[in-house]
Amino acid sequence: MNGDGVLTGEFFMMGDVACAEGAISAGCRFFGGYPITPATEIAERMSERMPRVGGTYIQMEDELASMIVVLGASWGGVKAMTATSGPGFSLMMENLGLGIMTETPCVLVNVQRGDPSTGLPTLVGQGDMMQARWGSHGHYEIIALSPSSPQELFDLTIRAFNLSEKYRTPVLVMTDAEVGHMTEKVVIPPPEEIEIVPRRKPTVPPHEYLPYRADDDLVPPMANAGEGYRFHVTGLTHDERGYPVMDAEAQERLISRLVEKIRRNKDDIIQLEEDGLEDAEVVVCSYGISARTALWPVELARKEGIKVGNLRLITVWPFPEERIRRLARKVKAFVVPELNYGQIVLEVERCAAGQAEVILVRHAGGDIHDPQKVLEAIRRAAR
């Protein structure tokens, strides 16, 4: 380990642990959380590592507190994270909304398990994808990333921190029990090879500082508490001063900026992995562990002569609408395997808008898809 806390080297590492190491490599120095299967290993790793890198670990009384302690820490000037699974994710929705409204950078990891309610604590699910999009009340845009391997859990946790600072918003890492508990080779690069986005600080003296006056990219610079800016922050609709304003005009101005700062920067935020889409007639659109399950059936289908390609959503939210629309104009069908009864498939259908068939391969979770079922769907799509 070097001075930055980066554990440079090659490891045989569990996904949850790689997530914690990704956070530390990104500069995270505060973790507040509550134990929950299958995310607990992230908290355990952070409890061991935070003190050694000059950070703080605190185990809160519940997930309501875990989410907001992270917001408090972020305003204290420290990069901060929490991690949970479905039931805890539900409790975090309240203060995720506060984080969005107050434009507080932080990272929330959801290691999804079988659902709903207590569901299958130790087994995999992908049922929280729409909750990630709409779970907190009100209209907002969110950034959510979906890793498919422990290495990617490391990489995307760093990216999540960078996006959260760049766009001043909470960022979700939507992984699952399979990826979180999988142990694989993880390479942690030297710190100089890791891109870190620092917090955008005010360039004006305190008496001129307006905490919610945005730069041209719609993102306002952020002062931390204790730096002499004496700013006010509220979850109420507010103006550039951060003061509550209770009228329709202020609401329109604030909400449109919060939404547009994400929408206008989709090209920067959206990350996809494409394979064999050039001449594809069928596109398997998947994410997280389901994208790995899809690899083998795609290979088998190609051997059968079916022109099938892979589109893996590394960024799930904001949804890659344009890419799906363009593909829909030239392919016959999309096949969407997911560990729920149809969530991301709804977005694919919306964007395909009837121009291509959309086939869901549903599975309620508990284990991964039977690859044969994905293969059958590809065959059906190709007919």
Added chain:
Amino acid sequence: MSNEQAVNLKPETLDPKPESHPMNYLLREDRLPHIWCPGCGIGVALSCFLKALQKSGLDLDKVAVVSGIGCTGRVAGYVKLDSFHTTHGRAIPFATGLKLANPELKVVVFSGDGDLIAIGGNHLIHAARRNVDMTVICINNFNYGMTGGQVGPTTPTGAITSTSPYGCFEHPFNIPYLAAASGAVYVARWTALHVRRLEKSILEALGKRGFSFVEVISPCPTLYGRWNKQRTGLDQMQYYHDRGVIKHGIDPKEVDIGLHGEIIEGVFVDIEKPTFLDFYSRALAESVG
């Protein structure tokens, strides 16, 4: 109040024709007038807090105020400090994150009884247990004011509110007992009438290392008082005058508040013990090095 200012300020500092109030530099004047009703005690408690802050000698750039939701939750919006108006009940865990991320800060939670004791009750007891270094000022007006005077966890048994039209059927929390049992190092209660003692307690609380807690019994003539035979702020202040009893050091178990009973005030707990950060840094020094 004018006499009190004259006492607290040296005569030579008094401008005979002041352009603004001497505490205005601590307030966001561009947000005034405030939303509180005539006769409400929140402004009184805020004045006491600001005076205590002036006397404390604290670097105001390093003082942060955190509020939850409700009438008292609006305090954060009026103080000219780093100030956070958070979600309902969650001021304390937000303040915990702020303090642990930047231990240089003096973090003050200023919120109401519904916010801190009902929806935020779990956070209160755990922050006290951990002895996180912060000062909590809890306005107790026995009801939910912002939403129109509903029954709450501090409403005395028998009291009429908009959702207890036949009288409150529940036992109320004894807040100092709760804070003390949970581990607070400083616990005091004063009414909004006893401003000098309240100010002194807030000053003492600000000086404590660890979780300090000051309950302020506050009039709500618009709602609670009106329905419980204390129609004006003055009636409620008269009641505090007539039935307020100072008993420093009394076992907080004994300070329950009944519908028309006495209100026991004073400093009930004032002890020292290691804070969360004391333990954290000690453990680090011993095992991590």
